Amino acid sequence: MAKQKKYIFVTGGVLSSIGKGITAASLGMLLEQRGIKVTMVKMDPYLNVDPGTMSPFQHGEVFVLDDGTETDLDLGHYQRFVQSAKFTRKNSFTAGRVYESVIKKERAGGYLGKTVQVIPHVTDQIKENIKAAVEDADLGIIEVGGTVGDIEGLPFLEAIRQIKNEEGAGNVIFAHLTLVPYIATAGELKTKPTQHSVKELREIGIQPDLLICRTDRALDKEIKDKIGLFCNVPGDCVFSARDADSIYDVPLLLSDEGLDDKVVEKLGIWTGRPDLSQWKAMVETIHKPKSEIRIGIVGKYTDWRDTYKSISESLVHGGVANQARVIPVYIDSEEIEKGNLAALSEVNGILVPGGFGERGIEGKILAIEHARKENIPFFGICLGMQLAVIEYARHVCGLKNANSAEFKPENDQNVIDLMDSQKEVKDLGGTMRLGAYPCTVLHKHNGKNTHAYGAYQKDKISERHRHRYEVSNHFRARLEENGLLVSGRYIDPKQGELVEMVELPNHPWFLGCQFHPELLSRPLDPHPLFVQFIKASLAASKATKQPGLKGIK
Ligand code: GLN
Numbered sequence: 001m002a003k004q005k006k007y008i009f010v011t012g013g014v015l016s017s018i019g020k021g022i023t024a025a026s027l028g029m030l031l032e033q034r035g036i037k038v039t040m041v042k043m044d045p046y047l048n049v050d051p052g053t054m055s056p057f058q059h060g061e062v063f064v065l066d067d068g069t070e071t072d073l074d075l076g077h078y079q080r081f082v083q084s085a086k087f088t089r090k091n092s093f094t095a096g097r098v099y100e101s102v103i104k105k106e107r108a109g110g111y112l113g114k115t116v117q118v119i120p121h122v123t124d125q126i127k128e129n130i131k132a133a134v135e136d137a138d139l140g141i142i143e144v145g146g147t148v149g150d151i152e153g154l155p156f157l158e159a160i161r162q163i164k165n166e167e168g169a170g171n172v173i174f175a176h177l178t179l180v181p182y183i184a185t186a187g188e189l190k191t192k193p194t195q196h197s198v199k200e201l202r203e204i205g206i207q208p209d210l211l212i213c214r215t216d217r218a219l220d221k222e223i224k225d226k227i228g229l230f231c232n233v234p235g236d237c238v239f240s241a242r243d244a245d246s247i248y249d250v251p252l253l254l255s256d257e258g259l260d261d262k263v264v265e266k267l268g269i270w271t272g273r274p275d276l277s278q279w280k281a282m283v284e285t286i287h288k289p290k291s292e293i294r295i296g297i298v299g300k301y302t303d304w305r306d307t308y309k310s311i312s313e314s315l316v317h318g319g320v321a322n323q324a325r326v327i328p329v330y331i332d333s334e335e336i337e338k339g340n341l342a343a344l345s346e347v348n349g350i351l352v353p354g355g356f357g358e359r360g361i362e363g364k365i366l367a368i369e370h371a372r373k374e375n376i377p378f379f380g381i382c383l384g385m386q387l388a389v390i391e392y393a394r395h396v397c398g399l400k401n402a403n404s405a406e407f408k409p410e411n412d413q414n415v416i417d418l419m420d421s422q423k424e425v426k427d428l429g430g431t432m433r434l435g436a437y438p439c440t441v442l443h444k445h446n447g448k449n450t451h452a453y454g455a456y457q458k459d460k461i462s463e464r465h466r467h468r469y470e471v472s473n474h475f476r477a478r479l480e481e482n483g484l485l486v487s488g489r490y491i492d493p494k495q496g497e498l499v500e501m502v503e504l505p506n507h508p509w510f511l512g513c514q515f516h517p518e519l520l521s522r523p524l525d526p527h528p529l530f531v532q533f534i535k536a537s538l539a540a541s542k543a544t545k546q547p548g549l550k551g552i553k
Contacts, residue, residue: 003138004167004171005131005134005137005138005139005140005167005171006138006139006140006171006172006173006267006269007130007134007139007140007142007163007167007171007172007173008027008139008140008141008142008172008173008175008263008267009142009143009144009160009163009172009173009174009175010023010024010027010141010142010143010144010175010176010177011144011148011157011174011175011176011177011201011206011208012144012146012147012148012176012177012178013147013148013149013176013177013178013179013193013194013196013197013198013200013201014147014178014179014193014194014196014197015147015179016146016147018177018178018179018214019177019214019241019250020143020177021042021073021074021077021078021143022077022081022247022250023175023177023212023241023250023254024040024074024077024078024141024143025040025074025077025078025080025081025082026081026250026251026254027141027175027251027254027259027260027263028040028078028081028082028085028141029081029082029083029251029279030251030254030255030259030260030274030276031139031141031260031263031264031274032082032083032084032085033274033275033276033279034260034264034271034272034273034274035271035272036138036139036269036271037084037136037137037138037139038082038085038137038138038139038140038141039082039085039087039091039133039134039136039137039139039140039141040075040078040082040085040087040091040140040141040142040143041090041091041092041093041130041133041134041140041141041142041143042071042072042074042075042078042091042092042093042142042143042145043093043094043126043129043130043142043143043144043145043156044072044092044093044094044095044145044146045094045095045144045145045146045150045152045153045155045156046094046095046096046145046146046152047094047095047096047099047152048094048096049094049096049097049100050069050070050071050092050094050096050097051070051071051072051094052070060072060073060306060307060309061073061076061306061307061308061309061310062466063075063076063079063310063519064434064435064464064465064466064516064519065087065088065089065091065092065435065464066086066087066088066435066436066462066464067088067089067435067436068434068435068436069088069089069092069435070434070466071087071091071092072092072145073306073309073310074092074143074145075087075091075092076309076310076313076519077247078091079522080313080521080522080523081251083522083524083525085137090129090132090133090135091133093129093133095152095155095156097129098122098125098126098129098155099122101125101129102116102121102122102125105125118154118155118158119155119158122155122159123155123158123159123162124159126155126156126159127159127162127163130142130159130160130163139267139269142160144156144157144160147197148176148197148200148201149197149200154204157201157204157206158204158205160172160174160206161204161205161206164206170266170267170268171267173209173210173263173266173267174201174206174207174208174209174210175208175209175210175211175212175263176197176198176201176208176210176211176212177212177213177214177241178193178194178197178198178211178212178213178214179193179194179213179214179215180193180194180213180214180215180219180223180227180240181193181215182215182216182217189215189217189219189223191223191226191227191230194211194213194227194230194231195227195230195231198211198230198231198232198233202232207232208231208233209233209237209266210233210237210238210239210259210262210263210266211227211228211231211233211237211238211239212239212240212241212254212259213227213238213239213240213241214241214243215240215241215242215243216242216243217240217242218240218242219238219240221235224236224238224240225238236258236262237262239254239257239258239259239262240257241253241254245287246283246286246287246316248279248282248283248286248316248523249283251276251279252276252279252280252283255274255276260274278524279523279524282320282523282524285320285323286316286319286320286325289319289323289324289325290323290324291322291323291324291325291538292324292325292326292327293319293324293325293326293327293348293349293534293537293538293541294326294327294328294329294346294347294348295315295326295327295328295329295347295348295349295350295351295534295537296329296331296343296344296346296347296349296350296351296367297311297312297328297329297330297331297351297352297353298331298333298336298350298351298352298353298363298364298367299330299331299332299333299352299353299355299360299364300332300333300334300355300357300359300360308330308353310516310518310519310521311351311353311381311518312328313518313521313523314517314518314521314526314527314530315328315351315530315534316523317521317522317523317526317527317530317531318521318526318527318530318531318533318534319534320523320526321526321530321531321534322531322534322535322538324534324538326534329343329346329347331343331344331347331367332360332363333360333361333362333363333364333367334359334360334363335363336363336364336366336367337360337362337363337366338363341366341367341370344367344370344371344376347376348376348377348537348538348540348541349376349377349378349379349533349534349536349537349540350367350368350370350371350376350377350378350379351378351379351380351381351384351533352364352367352368352378352379352380352381352383352384352387352388353381353382353383353384354381354382354383354384354466354467354516355382355383356383356406357406358406358407361383361387361407364383364384364387365387365390365391365394368380368384368387368388368391369391369395371510372388372391372392372504372507372510375507375508375540376540377508377509377510377533377536377537377540378507378509378510378511378512379509379511379512379529379530379533380511380512380513381512381513381516381517381518382465382466382467382513382514382515382516383467384512385501385502385512385513385514386404386416386469386471386512386514387404388502388510388512389402389415389416389471389479389484389499389502389512390402390403390404390415390416392479392482392484393413393415393475393478393479396482396483396484397475397478397479397482397484399413399415399475399478400413401413402414402415402475403415403416404416404417404469405417405418405469406468406469413475414472415471415472415475415479416469416470416471416472417469417470417472417474418431418468418469418470419470419492419494419495419498420494420495421494421495422468431468432465432466432467432468433465433466433467433468433470434465434466435464435465436462436463436464436465437462437463437465437490437500437515438460438461438462438490439460439461439462439463439488439489439490439500439501439515440459440460440488440489440490441453441456441458441459441460441461441487441488441501442459442485442486442487442488442489443459445485445487445505446505448505450485450487450503450505451487451503451509451510451511451532452487452488452501452503452511452529453487454532455528455529455531455532456528456529457528461488463500463513463515463516463517463520464515464516464519464520465514465515465516466516467514470495470498470499470514471498471499471502471514473495473496473497473498476499479502483504483505483506484502484503484504485502485503485504485505486499486501486502487501487502487503487511488500488501488513488514489501498514499514500513500514500515501513501514508536508539508540509532509533509536509537509540511529511533513529517529517530518530
């Protein structure tokens, strides 16, 4: 008989943005470290079929999986916290995708003439998707996006209510994350919002088993008992999720509260204590680094940091590997465009991340020129690499009008262009290079290891992509003759060789990659390009005696 699967459903109440994704991911990490085969699923109640087309302003970054699925940033959290799970299209789905499946089935006559309804047809589809996602694991942690009370969320809550009846109470846990605010004028923690949100859940038939209360201070026994009493939960099933300095503290704080002990007890899983030694060492380095550096991130969406979530986390990971704290300094490329370059001289390294659209690109190109000429370590990711190629073409190769077809479609010096096979395609939907592609790393150039090889220490790698444009092969020879080194390549079946990485051999560290390394970095397994970029930035800060930037926060 197949092993009984266990399910933990995580819902949120009161407010969004109180850390449901991190809490779910933390629980995943704690259970995985107890030796349980865990997977994580995100269900988003909105009607977009996937978040690929949503504005990063509204929704934060788009996180891409190996199989090319465009998901939201919670999958990034899951991947950073849970080491062994392989996430695919199954691990993230929206109401839009559920309805799409139901409607397709209906059109194909799959419902045999029945009236197609939210219950049971939409809820059945949701349950089917959940089960498919948890198929290869022993335990699934399934996060329901949004907050309890959202109209769109109802079919999801109904589906998970049914799963508990079907699978049996001992195999399913409902964990509800709420906010317990401290009201300074009253000098008190307030439990009413939690009571209301649990009331709402209970009205639709879901009795939470565990309450995880986000607070700015630990809850004492008295208040936990009070919350428990009003919410029909034993006091020892109420946990505080205190604000933490680093998201990587969260699993440790929750474990100190006994959350994972309670979960395994309730689900009847026998395990030993989690092995948290490596995680603790990593967190220790985050809190007590040996040095500090400032990395400038030159971008466009500077006022919405979730847009660069994976990049800022990867910088933390790269910092840990170098025993350093990395202070990200968000620099608005439009300010640089106005001639305001001062911010660039206050950082030890410059990173230009990915992006779409023309706004701010000239500022990014100026920042890259500055990094190249001043020997400041530079890391260009996707659009950042494309702009580094444009900068080099304009200022070193004499191609004054060098540009990208994304910004100047009618231009005869587009060093960044669509692949020939895509030029005929008029509809831009579906033309992106998405997901994992192999790349061959150049080992040596003029007898010296390339920056790329110095990082990876191997010549076959796989990295995730999300872009439409490529370095044009028509201009490659000109770029290479003038000293731009192509240190990573991929053979596309239609286009032939594609440039995956470029670098400048005579620069302390100047590297651009067409892919998104930030999508693979984990705190316990930092991405090698970030590790080397931080290492070079630290070395540069020592060499130039740039203020090791002590005390700058
Ligand atoms: N806009 C560029 C392209 O489509 C770069 C995309 C990115 O940085 N993710 O190729």
